[in-house]
Amino acid sequence: MKILTKPRGAMASSAIAVLFFLIVNQNNRKFKAKNDQNVTEKTKKAPKKVGVNRDFLAQCKKIFPIIFPKLFCKETGLLASLAGVLIIRTYLDIWFSGFNGMVVKSIVSRKRQDFINLVVFTFGLMMWPMSITNNSLKMNISALSLAIRNRLTKHAHNQYFKGITFYKVANIDNRINNADQLLTQDIDKFSDTLSHLYSDTLKPIVDIVLFAMKLSQAIGAEGPLIIIGYFVSTAFGKNILYNHFNIVEALRVISPPFGKFTANEQKLEGEFRYTHSRIITHAEEIAFYQGNKREKEVANKSFDKIYRHVQQVYRVHFMNGIFDSVLVKYLATMTAYYLLARPVLDPRYATKYMGEFSSDPTKIMEDYSRNSGYLVNLSQAIGRVILAGRDLTRFAGYTSRVAEFFEVLESVNQGRYVRSMVGKDSNGIANSEKSKVQVVSKNDLNGKIVVQNKIIKFENVPIITPNGDILVKELNMVVEPGMNTLVTGPNGCGKSSLFRILGDLWPLFGGVLTKPSPEKLFYVPQKPYLAIGTLRDQVIYPHTSSEARAIGFNDEEIFKLLEAVKLEYLVVREGGWDAVSDWADVLSGGEKQRIAMARLFYHKPDYAILDECTSAVSVDVESIMYNYAKKCKITLFTVSHRQSLFKHHEYLLRFDGEGSYTFGKMDHPDAPDPFGFSHGKSRFTEKK
Numbered sequence: 113m114k115i116l117t118k119p120r121g122a123m124a125s126s127a128i129a130v131l132f133f134l135i136v137n138q139n140n141r142k143f144k145a146k147n148d149q150n151v152t153e154k155t156k157k158a159p160k161k162v163g164v165n166r167d168f169l170a171q172c173k174k175i176f177p178i179i180f181p182k183l184f185c186k187e188t189g190l191l192a193s194l195a196g197v198l199i200i201r202t203y204l205d206i207w208f209s210g211f212n213g214m215v216v217k218s219i220v221s222r223k224r225q226d227f228i229n230l231v232v233f234t235f236g237l238m239m240w241p242m243s244i245t246n247n248s249l250k251m252n253i254s255a256l257s258l259a260i261r262n263r264l265t266k267h268a269h270n271q272y273f274k275g276i277t278f279y280k281v282a283n284i285d286n287r288i289n290n291a292d293q294l295l296t297q298d299i300d301k302f303s304d305t306l307s308h309l310y311s312d313t314l315k316p317i318v319d320i321v322l323f324a325m326k327l328s329q330a331i332g333a334e335g336p337l338i339i340i341g342y343f344v345s346t347a348f349g350k351n352i353l354y355n356h357f358n359i360v361e362a363l364r365v366i367s368p369p370f371g372k373f374t375a376n377e378q379k380l381e382g383e384f385r386y387t388h389s390r391i392i393t394h395a396e397e398i399a400f401y402q403g404n405k406r407e408k409e410v411a412n413k414s415f416d417k418i419y420r421h422v423q424q425v426y427r428v429h430f431m432n433g434i435f436d437s438v439l440v441k442y443l444a445t446m447t448a449y450y451l452l453a454r455p456v457l458d459p460r461y462a463t464k465y466m467g468e469f470s471s472d473p474t475k476i477m478e479d480y481s482r483n484s485g486y487l488v489n490l491s492q493a494i495g496r497v498i499l500a501g502r503d504l505t506r507f508a509g510y511t512s513r514v515a516e517f518f519e520v521l522e523s524v525n526q527g528r529y530v531r532s533m534v535g536k537d538s539n540g541i542a543n544s545e546k547s548k549v550q551v552v553s554k555n556d557l558n559g560k561i562v563v564q565n566k567i568i569k570f571e572n573v574p575i576i577t578p579n580g581d582i583l584v585k586e587l588n589m590v591v592e593p594g595m596n597t598l599v600t601g602p603n604g605c606g607k608s609s610l611f612r613i614l615g616d617l618w619p620l621f622g623g624v625l626t627k628p629s630p631e632k633l634f635y636v637p638q639k640p641y642l643a644i645g646t647l648r649d650q651v652i653y654p655h656t657s658s659e660a661r662a663i664g665f666n667d668e669e670i671f672k673l674l675e676a677v678k679l680e681y682l683v684v685r686e687g688g689w690d691a692v693s694d695w696a697d698v699l700s701g702g703e704k705q706r707i708a709m710a711r712l713f714y715h716k717p718d719y720a721i722l723d724e725c726t727s728a729v730s731v732d733v734e735s736i737m738y739n740y741a742k743k744c745k746i747t748l749f750t751v752s753h754r755q756s757l758f759k760h761h762e763y764l765l766r767f768d769g770e771g772s773y774t775f776g777k778m779d780h781p782d783a784p785d786p787f788g789f790s791h792g793k794s795r796f797t798e799k800k
């Protein structure tokens with residue numbers, strides 16, 4: 113047996129704490145500098161321990177006001193009605209114990225008519241309220257669970273879809289890996305466990321009070337006291353043994369960390385789900401690569417983690433179950449036999465309801481049957497309260513997941529991001545000792561955004577990735593309407609990052625950025641997003657049909673936009689404007705890009721960011737679309753390496769991939785190779 117000097121959980125958390133305390137900004141990029149003023153790297157406290165502890169209470173304190181926003185609301189109403197049904201159910205159980213005693217007596221005393229009256233008439237009548245009560249109980253629990261889920265999901269959606277929080281949670285902050293799992297499953301499980309926990313705790317408490325009263329009449333107050341005392345002392349004894357002596361590994365069997373197990377299981381389920389959703393998203397690419405074997409390996413590996421974890425959990429459940437059954441069930445049954453027989457076998461303990469000296473055997477039979485019913489109900493109720501303790505630890509697991517999710521959403525909404533990164537040693541091998549946790553808070557963001565129409569102006573704006581890598585130290589440039597600008601530079605130099613900053617996707621660490629209001633700036637990516645909905649919806653996204661009509665776009669107007677991108681044939685091919693399809697599958701790469709351009713013309717912003725968005729479009733159609741954009745007076749920012757596009761731009765922003773850039777007027781729009789970052793002479797009239 114292994115003697116532990118420290119609780120295992122505490123040792124594990126210390127180890128993780130060491131990891132979190134390591135904060136170094138490694139020079140693992142060619143051009144990378146530490147931005148002392150702007151990006152703070154901070155040590156972090158050890159992660160919270162999952163279980164029924166102070167953290168759990170604090171988490172409940174945050175979550176419960178979301179579920180029960182007012183004293184009198186639908187949810188508290190459901191709690192009250194559930195409590196009412198539970199009390200009725202207990203009274204019916206009491207009635208049934210007495211009834212059972214009477215049936216037994218009628219059989220033992222061979223009274224046929226009594227038996228028929230009881231079973232056919234009395235029971236025939238009572239089965240209706242019993243059935244209605246039982247099903248009301250189930251319905252109330254489901255209704256409560258659904259109401260809790262509704263509150264929490266709506267709250268999460270409000271936070272998740274506030275601005276671009278959904279993007280930030282996935283791309284800038286990396287505390288949460290599977291927001292989809294949290295939104296679709298963890299909140300559901302939390303709600304279900306909470307509503308069951310409520311009924312599974314309240315019902316036994318009502319049972320304990322009422323059955324203990326009945327039982328004390330029948331076998332004396334000592335009876336229920338002994339049985340309650342027995343259960344309480346075993347439950348406390350277990351905890352004292354585990355928490356205060358904490359002596360042996362085997363004691364984990366007595367009180368396993370079910371809360372931690374639950375939280376881990378949910379996390380692994382989330383990862384497994386993500387593995388499969390990625391395969392569905394990239395099915396075509398994987399199929400072309402014949403990557404089935406590789407993907408199977410990855411999916412199996414992810415599932416194996418769940419398999420091993422669940423296997424460990426049910427083994428622990430098995431060991432814990434044996435211990436619990438002996439303690440809670442069988443030793444308790446022995447005590448119960450003793451308590452029931454005592455008034456009959458020892459006249460000193462006889463009462464009016466059990467063991468009276470004058471009683472005939474049929475009366476003793478009736479009393480025994482009724483009282484054993486009371487005792488079984490009482491014991492089951494106490495057992496359920498104890499088991500509810502275990503459910504509470506499981507519930508603590510879900511609570512920690514949901515609370516952490518809400519905490520991250522809130523902190524991201526307040527402009528605070530946390531990223532933990534695995535550091536690498538000099539050989540490029542992952543080294544946990546060099547891992548870092550980077551915390552960015554609003555105070556670190558010294559940049560200022562000024563909203564002003566008809567101008568985009570960067571004044572000393574650094575381009576910094578969420579990891580803190582500086583791509584460009586300070587960018588200074590002004591783009592006024594009509595200054596169509598081509599953006600070039602080597603891969604990974606920060607072209608798209610510039611637009612992420614312009615679009616508020618990434619935080620602004622310094623300088624002043626003057627830009628028009630968001631609706632005057634439109635982004636067209638290389639892989640356009642195609643919404644769930646009709647063909648019409650693809651063009652007007654994110655507007656709805658009624659919003660489109662409100663700004664004067666009927667189907668004829670929208671058709672003109674499809675004509676502008678040479679996609680007019682789509683309406684007939686796809687079966688009209690109201691056709692609904694999986695557009696990402698139905699449209700070709702070039703068609704998707706042209707739809708995205710039609711969408712740009714629909715919104716007709718002052719500025720458009722075209723990020724390699726015509727890479728799959730033929731040169732002639734590309735030219736037509738660029739000319740149309742200019743006709744619409746949209747000022748273009750184009751990221752592209754395509755020579756055919758030079759002629760549509762008057763200005764060039766060129767990154768050299770070393771942290772510097774040049775911005776200026778192109779001398780000859782048709783002149784070749786503006787990619788002087790690797791070779792060739794400079795094409796700039798203005799240099800920085």
Ligand SMILES: Nc1ncnc2c1ncn2[C@@H]1O[C@H](COP(=O)(O)OP(=O)(O)OP(=O)(O)O)[C@@H](O)[C@H]1O
Nearest residue numbers: 283284577578579602603604605606607608609610
């Ligand atoms: N969400 C992110 N978190 C941290 N770093 C990122 C993130 N997105 C991009 N980067 C990093 O920022 C750098 C610049 O990326 P960016 O997408 O701006 O390159 P690019 O110049 O557009 O390249 P390309 O021509 O290949 O599209 C890359 O090194 C990339 O790894």
